[in-house]
Amino acid sequence: MKPYYWESQHGNFGDDLNLWLWDFLLPGFRDVHPETLLVGVGTVLNRVLLPEDGKKLVIGSGFGYGSLPDMSNADDWDIRSVRGPLTAGKVGIAEEFGVIDPAVMVADMPEFQGLGKVHRRSFVPHWESASAGVWPAVCDVVGLNYIDPRGEAKDVIRQIAHSELIVAESMHGAILADAFRVPWIAVTTSESINSFKWNDWAQTLGVSYRPRHVPVSTRAEARMKGARFWGREFDARDPQPEDPNQRAIDGETLVAIREPRQTSLRTAAKQLLAAPSAFALWQASRAEPQLSRDTALNSRKQRFLEVIEGVRRDYL
Structure with a gap:
């Protein structure tokens, strides 16, 4: 098999x-x-x-x-x-x-037992947000530990278990947090996040999907998701392809993925443009978390x- x-x-x-x-x-x-x-x-x-x-x-x-x-x-x-x-x-x-x-x-696997707390609050974005945004820099500004959902799976899971609270745009970020009995707060950056699958899981445990809105952090992210960035609306590809790997990623986003190193001046500029994202994420991280019984x-x-x-x- x-x-x-x-x-x-x-x-x-x-x-x-x-x-x-x-x-x-x-x-x-x-x-x-x-x-x-x-x-x-x-x-x-x-x-x-x-x-x-x-x-x-x-x-x-x-x-x-x-x-x-x-x-x-x-x-x-x-x-x-x-x-x-x-x-x-x-x-x-x-x-x-x-x-x-x-x-x-x-959470029942022996290698994930007895994991102590290392991080007070952590943020797990959706993989699309991680690909096109500047969320590590945003997390640095607001004092959250950044967990990249594209990382090695066991390392990502350990970081979730090591956290006292999880802010999750990634559904499996919330699922694993709940499984490890870590309170979690759902957020979303755009309508591209699939609420059907979140509600499907949430209904099995008697929790609710009430995501707090956090603005996208870059223009490239807005273009990818069809979201608003600094007053400008970007159109999403419609209809979206059934295979998520076929979603359109523009040249600006590809540069961000392939060339993650940035000059200090450019990084500072991106952090300034991401200020609304930082403020909203900070607010979300102070909201009332959920945890299933x-x-x-x-x-x-x-x-x-x-x-x-x-x-x-x-x-x-």
Whole structure:
């Protein structure tokens, strides 16, 4: 069996953790059923992302972008659980199949136990914001630890666990924070952030998605997202492609990605232009955080382990 994950061209820890999480949850799964694709963590129930042929075993995946694949053939699709009730409704299965995002199980792995607190407050942007914005500089201004979601997945997760509070534009930043019992605050920089997938997960734990708005930090970020920057409106590409890797990234953004070094004068200028972002992010970091109830999280994790036990019985 082979795990599927969506591979961002720039890196995204919430998808990359598929490379090792399933070895913890289903030891030996790689050695059986070579014809089966394990479709796990991520918003990947998308006709463009998944192959049409071959059997797919779905454990905790979500819908949120593009259109669903044709999942009518039971010989090709074994759906054991999905991320939440909204995905279950889209797929046309009972709400009880919307168990939880499997990423919460990372907190049970031995290597992530006993992690002490190092950072008082941390910010985890969406990977698109990290690619086009100047969020490390913004975080320096307002005293937040910056966590790059494009970093090595285990390092990103440890930084989340090491934090006393997480400000998250990245959904998996909030999911992992909640799993490690770290209070979190949701923010959003534009309408390009997918609220469907956030609400899908939130409803499984009885929390709510009420993101605080933080302006984009650069013109390149505004162009990428179709947002406003210093009074100027930028048009988003419409419609957006179903594969997130095909989203338009303009030349200015590519320069920022490929040439991260900046002169001190240019850095100072960008920090000045990002002042509204800094103020809003500072305000957000002082807002009332959320955290699901221990009983809600433990109940969902137990239901997910029952799903895993069924997969183990039938496949291993």
